[in-house]
Amino acid sequence: MIELRNVTKRFPSGSGGVHTALRDLTMAVGRGEFVAVVGPTGCGKSTALSLVSGLEPPSMGTVSIGGEPVTGIPDGIGYMFQSDAVMPWRSVVDNVAAGPRYRGATRSAARAEAREWVQRVGLGGFEGYYPHQLSGGMRKRVALAQTLVNAPSILLMDEPFSALDVQTRGLMQDExxxxxxxxxxxxxxxxxxxxxxxxxxxxxxxxxxxxxxxKASFEVALERPRDVEEVRMTPEFLAIYREIWQSLKEEVEKTRGRGVGRVA
Structure with missing residues (x-):
């Protein structure tokens, strides 16, 4: 479904030189597969998403979706950012209806579809509210509905829940x-x-x-459906965590040696 092959991405640096964000990166994601990407701060994870979305072209290598090279923003892409992309001047239902309207649906059809998704993300009764009237978790639910109402075949998510408190984050993960x-x-x-x-x-x-x-790819052999809070307590989860952390820890320590101290 998604393939990055021998991809390198360079950007002009502030000093007039060139910054290499990605180098010779190869990764594939199958249809219906949920792949999480972790790595040290500033290593280029978000850049990889930009290449898949068509927002940035690779400097070298190829990015393809369904076997076709990405030359612009492909159809069927849904993108959730760390910051909310809700429009403050629109109500919840009109925020969610924006995607169907852009795709050519009538106003009534788009709003009917949007109301269904507002219900599905647990915001029934808040259709007429505006973003400033909602909590952070509720705005994330709106953003999730905005994305999924378009029935994307590819879902790109860039730390979408990182700004939420622990309890709300767990609820959004399950959602x-x-x-x-x-x-x-x-x-x-x-x-x-x-x-x-x-x-x-x-x-x-x-x-x-x-x-x-x-650096490495690890299969997560945990049964679905999952309750994210309960699965964290299982011996299987802890064993997978230890295995992946051993690989990730080396890269984190390299980054700390450069003066950056957060995993991202």
């Missing part, structure tokens, strides 16, 4: 798994939280310190 299940959407989920990566994903990809490439 995401419930709504994604059975859609056959391929997911790339970037996170700085290894526990979150394991609880959600079928596979966890560890990236090296920048310029990044794939």
């Amino acid at each position: 995401l798994l419930r709504l994604w299940s059975g859609t056959e959407a391929a997911v790339i989920f970037v996170t700085h939280d290894l526990e979150e990566a394991i609880a959600l994903a079928d596979r966890v990809v560890v990236m090296t310190t920048g310029p990044a490439t794939v």
Whole structure:
């Protein structure tokens, strides 16, 4: 479904030179597969999402979706950012209806579809509210509905829940798994939280310190459906965590040696 082959991405640096964010990165994601990507801060994980989405072209190598090279923003892409993309001047239902309207649906059809998704993300009764009237977790639910109402075949998520408190984050993780299940959407989920990566994903990809490439890929052999809070307490989860952390820890320590101290 998604393939990055021998991809390198360079950007102009502030000093007039060139910064290499990714180098010779190869990664594939199958239809219906949920892949979480972890790695040190600044290693280029978000850049990889930009390449898949078509927002940035690779400097070298190829990015393809369904066997076709990505030359612009492909159809069927859903993208959730760390910051909310809700429009403050629109109500909840009109925020969610924006995607169907853009695709050509009539106003009444778009709002009917949006109301259904507002219900599905647990915001029934808040259709007429505006973003400033909602909590952070509720705005994330709106953003999730905005994304999924378009029935994306590929879902790109860039630390979408990182700003939430622990309890709300757990609820949103469960909500995401419930709504994604059975859609056959391929997911790339970037996170700085290894526990979150394991609880959600079928596979966890560890990236090296920048310029990044794939260091290792780990299958997450935990049964679905999952309750993300309960699965964290199982011996199987802890065993997978220890295995992946051994690989990730080396890259984190390299980054700390450069003066950066957070996993991302």
